[in-house]
Amino acid sequence: MSDQRRSPVQALFRRVIAINGLVFTAGTLVLALSPATVSPLVRLTEIPVLIVGLALILAANALLLRRSLAPLGALTALMRRVDLLRPTDRLADSGNGDLADVVRTFNAMLDRLEAERTAASAHALAAQEGERQRIARELHDEIGQSLTVVLLGLKRTADRAPDDLRDELRTIQETVRSSLDEVRQVARRLRPGVLEDLGLISALNALAADFPGVPVTRRLDARLPPLGGEAELVLYRIAQEGLTNVARHAGASRVELSLVRRPGGVLLSIVDDGRGGPIRESAGIIGMRERALLIGARLTIEHPPEGGTAVRLAVPVGEGD
Incomplete structure (x- = not known):
């Protein structure tokens, strides 16, 4: 389709071709317009000219490519340190032509993943809080009341028991009272009513x-x-x-x-x-x-x-x- 956007890979390929073509064209023009000449059989005195020209072309090509592809290094570093449980910095959009689209796409992907993770965590934690409250109510209303009934029954029994059993029943009574306190503490931790x-x-x-x-x-x-x-x-x-x-x-x-x-x-x-x-x-x-x-x-x-x-x-x- 004519209105379909170029893919980042195609755009990057064309950028590299354009940079190389620009550098080699410029080098050719410089050699053509400069007073430097090369004989059909290269002389020893002309070799330094060719080496310098080639070095300049390669250096210019490397510099332009390095500046053009610099966002890829930053993008790779960001990928290595991404952690959805920690806030992650976004890569700055340097406006570097086609690679800027890659950066924007990656940042949008991080935004979407963090939003989805947050929504999933909110749902899970809401369910967890609901389950905590349910367990706390059951501990307080059912187990707590049952232990209270047992405690009252033990008190009545201890009051009517013979002396040789009374101390043992009071020890059991204190154990049940301690268990009741622990149940109440667990319920408070599960559901902070305060x-x-x-x-x-x-x-x-x-x-x-x-x-x-x-x-x-x-x-x-x-x-x-x-x-x-x-x-x-x-x-x-x-x-x-x-x-x-x-x-x-x-x-x-x-x-x-x-x-x-x-x-x-x-x-x-x-x-x-x-x-x-x-x-x-x-x-x-x-x-x-x-x-x-x-x-x-x-x-x-x-x-x-x-x-x-x-x-x-x-x-x-x-x-x-």
């Missing part, structure tokens, strides 16, 4: 208060800009996952949880003084990266020089938010 009822700061305070073993230093700014329900849930879940990773893997003696306002948004930080070490892209970390992408936030996980691990989530907030 986040819906009292807000993000109260939810983070409760999360830090329940952190086992290690005291958590809190620096939570109460003067946060409006974030929206989705951003607050992402901040809470990433703080929860970060503290869980510290409890499981870090062996830390100190943890700091901070959420502060900064120009253009808010910054969440979970910093510990534990073992640190190489970052393994576990399911938890991948989940944090997917959540960050949902709200356009930037997640970084680093090991400071003084040791430990620092997890930071920068959440942008528009002027109108």
